[in-house]
Amino acid sequence: MGITFLEASPDRLVATMPVAGNTQLYRMLHGGASVVLAESLGSIGAVLHAGDGHIAVGVDINATHHRAVRGGTVTGVATALHLGDTAATYEVVISDDGGRRLCTSRVTCAIHGRRRRP
Template sequence: MDPHDLPPGGLNEKLGVQIVEASAERIVGTMPVEGNEQPYGLLHGGASIALAESLGSIGSALHAHPLGKIAVGVDINATHHRSARSGLVTGVATAIHRGRTSASYEVVVTNEDDKRLCTARITCALIDADRV
């Protein structure tokens, strides 16, 4: 399955998420800070989490597809280390478990200076495609 065959989804479009690299093992995406700030002008933590969930979900979907399954998120947690006021942030999701019934990814979001902004972990359940 080509990652470009996946529908972008309305939230990803609104956030400005761009997928740079995608495989079941590693997914890289970017997102602008502009338009994704909270009231104090800082990158919104929820935007970082949405980026992380998108990247982990794409990886899970790429893993699930050959198994005849689809991926649905069941858990996400995140720690915010610092924020950003401008530029692009980059998320790198790396598989930490790819099984028959679940997949988990660690996602590290960094700023343009490669400083860590957020660390997240997402787990997706892999369910039979005909159950949806």
């Protein structure tokens, strides 16, 4: 996928991803690639929020694709909407090189205590 993280904290994460190599039949950024970027940002944010001794697992994601892009790099910015004891939710905005919004996603992760192996 070629995702590069530029900033990562429980409250805000930023990452980039090239369009090249992540396209569909019509040579546009694949919607699934946008969802992978969004879930990567939200999941890592939830893990950072959860802290040591806990895990975070995705339980819900949605994405609205607003426009297509055929080249360059896209940037995803995840902003925490809710950081609770048992769940973390992020809004992820994915934009093109010109700052135009391509996709809006919401990612929710459940937070659990780390499971011990038998």
